[in-house]
Amino acid sequence: MTKLADFTATTLQGEERALADFDGDVVLVVNTASKCGLAPQFEGLQKLYDTYQERGLTILGFPSNDFAQESGDSGEIGEFCQVNYGVSFPMFDKVHVNGKHTHPLYQWLKDERSGLLGGTIKWNFTKFLINRDGEVVQRFSPQTKPEDLAEPIEAAL
Template sequence: MTSLSDFSATSIEGKDIDLSSYDGSVVLVVNTASKCGLTPQYQGLQELYDSYADRGFTILGFPCDQFAHQEPGTEDEIADFCQRNYGVSFPMFAKIDVNGKDTHPLFEWLKDEKRGLIGGAIKWNFTKFLLGRDGQVIDRYAPTTEPEKISDDIEKALG
């Protein structure tokens, strides 16, 4: 059975990260963007991270520029923006594609596991996937779902 630990991704600092390093954690995977109407969700995501990180929860942010060119910056610019404006301290990764022929393998798997309203495709920035400690997808949340609305599901997954 495929799980989060079967994938790797490049960190926003350019290091190859084996996602098995998150084994045993509850993980929220989010495709992000810095120039989106939903960008203020970074604040709510950071609040979730601050609230639950000590209980084995993390967020993995994956910048994506596939929706209305809302993530035009370099990795350094994205990292600086997230830190400066929202104090983001959860792991961020290099820009990826979440749809189309160059979709990152992690997102291919996530979309296969939990389809959205328009099938498997990611509809917009800030689509969220909650994964349990076993690395399996628990649920998928629409881009407009505010991070705090996921708290109960995170609590349940943390046990």
């Protein structure tokens, strides 16, 4: 059975990182875009991270330009997230979440929890909650506010 630990991704600093580094954590994976109207969710995601990090929550941000709202390069994305929202959770280089070049992590996430539109991500800030065993347990729509994730996160912790 495939788990989160089976994947790697490139950080904003250009380093390949094994997602096995997050084994044993509850992980929230989010596809992000700095020019999206939902970008203020970065603030709520950071609050969740600040609140639950010591108990084992990790948030992984994956910028994507699949919806034409993330045109910046890695440096610009990192600066935007840090300066505007104080993001300190791990952010990765841009990935495709849909289409023939979909990142393997996102293909797995969509296969595990297909969502309302089947096997596609419908918009930025779609969220996937992964339990301590590395299994996808819930998918949340882009409109689900980070503060509404406290209860499912608590249950997974």
